[in-house]
Amino acid sequence: MAKYSIAPQRGFFPQPTYLIGTYKENGDPNFTLITWVTFCSSKPPMFVFASSGKKLTRELVEKNKMFSANLVTTEMTLLADHFGMNSGYSTNKVVDIGAAYSMGNVLKVPVLDLSPWAYECELVDVIPQGNGSLYVGEVKNIQVDEKIKDVSYGNLDLTTIDPLIYAPGNYYKISERLEKVGVSKQSE
Numbered sequence: 001m002a003k004y005s006i007a008p009q010r011g012f013f014p015q016p017t018y019l020i021g022t023y024k025e026n027g028d029p030n031f032t033l034i035t036w037v038t039f040c041s042s043k044p045p046m047f048v049f050a051s052s053g054k055k056l057t058r059e060l061v062e063k064n065k066m067f068s069a070n071l072v073t074t075e076m077t078l079l080a081d082h083f084g085m086n087s088g089y090s091t092n093k094v095v096d097i098g099a100a101y102s103m104g105n106v107l108k109v110p111v112l113d114l115s116p117w118a119y120e121c122e123l124v125d126v127i128p129q130g131n132g133s134l135y136v137g138e139v140k141n142i143q144v145d146e147k148i149k150d151v152s153y154g155n156l157d158l159t160t161i162d163p164l165i166y167a168p169g170n171y172y173k174i175s176e177r178l179e180k181v182g183v184s185k186q187s188e
Ligand SMILES: Cc1cc2nc3c(=O)[nH]c(=O)nc-3n(C[C@H](O)[C@H](O)[C@H](O)COP(=O)(O)O)c2cc1C
Pocket: 030, 031, 032, 033, 034, 035, 036, 037, 050, 051, 052, 053, 054, 055, 056, 057, 058, 081, 083, 084, 085, 086, 087, 088, 089, 166
């Protein structure tokens, strides 16, 4: 394959979408759309998100030392976009769009009713880099939609959960499952 070089930039890659939930000092909830997300440890499970620039979410996560991470589905696209296009500094985003939420089961973090898979995380580290930081949270609880029965490894059907996928400038949907992980070993 012939290739050419482009200037260093954030680049293009598919990313999951999560709404990071925090409480403001006055008790109002705030959610923000974050797509720079991964895990960095399985024992204990550690959820990591990256955030750059001035954001209320960064301030509140650092102050409260906890956050929720609510998986976004395609039916939540407008909600998620709203939380990504507006800042909690200037408005109450939750009231503006009328999003239903409740308190976490284990931590004092807001959890969105519409999200079928929500992590409750305790902040364990903040790693500054460039104009942003990595926020490392230990997963203390996961709230799962009752309709999702089998949560064992490899048995979650993503096409049923229908997560919203982001790649710079656009939102996407997952269309089909291709193969089980390990398919290359089975044919050896
Ligand atoms: C599609 C999309 C993806 C985004 N992903 C990130 C991200 O991964 N990290 C980040 O810091 N901001 C990201 N943002 C920007 C924040 O969501 C946005 O700045 C938000 O207004 C911050 O709100 P807050 O001040 O209430 O925290 C994203 C925005 C959009 C629309």
